[in-house]
Amino acid sequence: MKITDIQVKRLRIPLKKPFKTALRTVEAVEDILITIHTDTGDIGYGEAPPTAVITGDTREGIEGAILGHIKPRLLGLPVVELETIMERLHTALVGNTSAKAAVDMALYDLFARYHQAPLFRLLGGARQTLATDLTISVNDSAEMAEDARQAVLLGYSTLKIKVGKDPQQDLKRIKALRQTLGDGVTLRLDANQGWTPREAVKLIRQMEEADLGIELVEQPVKAGDLEGLKYVTQQVETLILADESVFSPLDALRIMQERAADLINIKLMKTGGIHQALKICALAEIYGMECMMGCMLESRLSVAAAAHVAAGRNIITRCDLDGPGLCADDPWQGGPVFDHAAITMSKEAGLGIVPGPTFDQYISQPFSSFSATPQKKM
Ligand SMILES: C[C@H](N)C(=O)N[C@H](CCC(=O)O)C(=O)O
Numbered sequence: 253m254k255i256t257d258i259q260v261k262r263l264r265i266p267l268k269k270p271f272k273t274a275l276r277t278v279e280a281v282e283d284i285l286i287t288i289h290t291d292t293g294d295i296g297y298g299e300a301p302p303t304a305v306i307t308g309d310t311r312e313g314i315e316g317a318i319l320g321h322i323k324p325r326l327l328g329l330p331v332v333e334l335e336t337i338m339e340r341l342h343t344a345l346v347g348n349t350s351a352k353a354a355v356d357m358a359l360y361d362l363f364a365r366y367h368q369a370p371l372f373r374l375l376g377g378a379r380q381t382l383a384t385d386l387t388i389s390v391n392d393s394a395e396m397a398e399d400a401r402q403a404v405l406l407g408y409s410t411l412k413i414k415v416g417k418d419p420q421q422d423l424k425r426i427k428a429l430r431q432t433l434g435d436g437v438t439l440r441l442d443a444n445q446g447w448t449p450r451e452a453v454k455l456i457r458q459m460e461e462a463d464l465g466i467e468l469v470e471q472p473v474k475a476g477d478l479e480g481l482k483y484v485t486q487q488v489e490t491l492i493l494a495d496e497s498v499f500s501p502l503d504a505l506r507i508m509q510e511r512a513a514d515l516i517n518i519k520l521m522k523t524g525g526i527h528q529a530l531k532i533c534a535l536a537e538i539y540g541m542e543c544m545m546g547c548m549l550e551s552r553l554s555v556a557a558a559a560h561v562a563a564g565r566n567i568i569t570r571c572d573l574d575g576p577g578l579c580a581d582d583p584w585q586g587g588p589v590f591d592h593a594a595i596t597m598s599k600e601a602g603l604g605i606v607p608g609p610t611f612d613q614y615i616s617q618p619f620s621s622f623s624a625t626p627q628k629k630m
């Protein structure tokens with residue numbers, strides 16, 4: 253099974269309602285979709301969201317990285333030599349983790365199809381079912397309480413509440429939410445870097461004193477402020493989860509060695525795909541630090557790739573894989589079943605996912621084209 257072509261398209265799926273965080277407001281998933289074609293006729297699928305405010309990746313950048321830099325290095329290679337291919341993928345250019353993630357997951361899709369196994373089985377096969385939370389966007393208290401109430405009616409027992417947009421309002425909003433929901437719902441908060449270290453400590457302590465039962469707080473402070481993150485982690489009882497502070501295995505290692513956070517949120521779009529995500533899992537096992545598997549605004553394709561990793565490895569004890577639950581439609585068929593909070597892995601080989609009946613209505617071609625001329629090593 254040799255790689256004969258890599259093609260890029262654009263995928264646009266409206267969200268059920270605007271997604272609002274401390275960093276941005278978005279109304280649709282607008283991702284890059286790739287297909288890797290082989291001489292056996294097998295096709296591997298991959299997806300990357302242009303989350304510029306977190307990864308620095310834009311749609312044009314992802315397309316350019318894949319078609320201009322990665323594709324020329326991979327054409328002609330046998331998929332079964334995954335280790336060699338991964339080395340070529342990750343040395344094609346620095347950064348560009350979303351582009352690498354799309355290609356990486358399409359390669360793992362093909363690799364597992366070649367071995368006729370669902371990918372999560374090849375990654376360790378830890379479990380067949382997962383539970384995800386649902387994200388509640390930051391809005392006024394009444395709207396957040398109503399969104400949370402609706403989510404609980406759909407069967408979600410864990411909600412990830414976006415905070416950090418206006419820190420003065422955060423305590424009030426969380427108190428109102430807890431009052432609406434009662435004690436039976438697990439609440440995790442994601443500040444998306446919106447607090448200063450002092451603000452974070454003050455707010456989290458106030459929440460502890462008010463007995464609001466917060467399971468964890470994700471990325472309270474700026475991504476690059478590891479000292480601030482460590483300060484918050486040391487000053488509060490509540491678990492602190494590092495998200496934007498951890499892209500690579502090296503970032504994760506630093507956090508673990510410093511104990512700058514209690515938990516790590518692994519996202520394929522930050523690591524550059526499954527190959528690097530597995531290295532964070534291995535480090536986390538060594539340090540005994542549990543991980544969350546997270547996602548950006550992604551359709552069921554790339555969230556399924558993340559679900560395969562989460563179902564493969566025991567060290568991933570929490571999932572924030574709500575991309576499909578936020579989308580107004582699912583253009584895919586096959587693969588892991590997302591039934592609101594419940595994710596059930598399926599038996600098909602690879603990621604298990606292929607385009608479904610409504611696929612074409614969400615697809616367009618990129619505006620620009622790039623040469624795929626192989627580059628010479630200087
Ligand atoms: C969608 C997921 N639940 C989530 O909240 N991810 C965000 C970043 C998403 C984005 O802005 O596209 C996070 O964990 O910070």
Ligand SMILES: [Mg+2]
Nearest residue numbers: 442470471495
């Ligand atoms: Mg986050």
